[in-house]
Amino acid sequence: MLGFLQMGLVEQNAIAGSILFLRYFDLNEKQVLGFNEFLVAFEKESARGCAVLTLCVLEDALRDLMARRMPLASESMHRNLAPPGRLDFSIENAYLIGVLSKTEMHDFKYLVKIRNQFAHNAMLSISFDDARIASFVGNLEFPKKVEHPYEGDNRTIFALSATMLYFALINRINDLERISVAEEIVMLAEMVS
Incomplete structure (x- = not known):
């Protein structure tokens, strides 16, 4: 496992909170550095950009995982379980076929709700501190399940x-x-013949 502090990847911002949890996964140095670049890019995004682009990345990962789980079939058959533009539907189907745990499904749905607040209120200046978004953030389970839960900004x-x-x-x-x-x-x- 890599020593993130020695690598100088931990900063006092959203990157720090996310990097701390990389230690729970068995990642090679290339994966860690690539993910650090991803976090730096997202740190520079607006709140809206962060929410929308994060869900794009998660949706791609979910689609790849579901394709790995489902029987070999045509792309149109796979789209029935993971239809484009219907991420909530894909999340529920992923849970039903054993791709997502209950907590993963729960958090994924709240992440979608947060993304939707940003995406469907494009003309409003909103942030992660808006009451509805803050409420959704407060319902996320993953950050509460770690040894030292992070209690910082939304x-x-x-x-x-x-x-x-x-x-x-x-x-x-x-x-x-x-x-x-x-x-x-x-x-x-056929059995008789």
């Missing part, structure tokens, strides 16, 4: 939960078994 808590969900997803991809397609039923007439 944007950092959002980033922390999203980071933990992201790494839970990418670390699970190699452990998932593909669901097999049901065997064809042998018809009685």
Whole structure:
């Protein structure tokens, strides 16, 4: 495991909160440095950009994980379980096929609610401190489940939960078994012949 403090990656902002949790995942140096670049880029984003782009990354990771879990089939069949533009639907289906845990599904849905507040109120100047968004952030479970829960600003808590969900997803991809397609039923007439 890498020594994040020695690498100089921990800063006093949203990056610090997220990097602290990387130690729970078995990542190589390239993955850590790549993720640090991702966090630095998101730190520079507006609140709206942070929420919207974070969910784009999570949605891609979820789609990859679901494709790994589902039987080999056409892309149109996969779209039935993970339809574009219907992330809530994809999240519930991912839970049903064993891709997401209950806590992951819970936090993912709240992250979507937060993203939607930013995306669907484009003409309003809103932030992570707005009452509705703050309420959604307060419902995130991941940041409460760690040894030393972070109790900082809402944007950092959002980033922390999203980071933990992201790494839970990418670390699970190699452990998932593909669901097999049901065997064809042998018809009685075929058994007699």
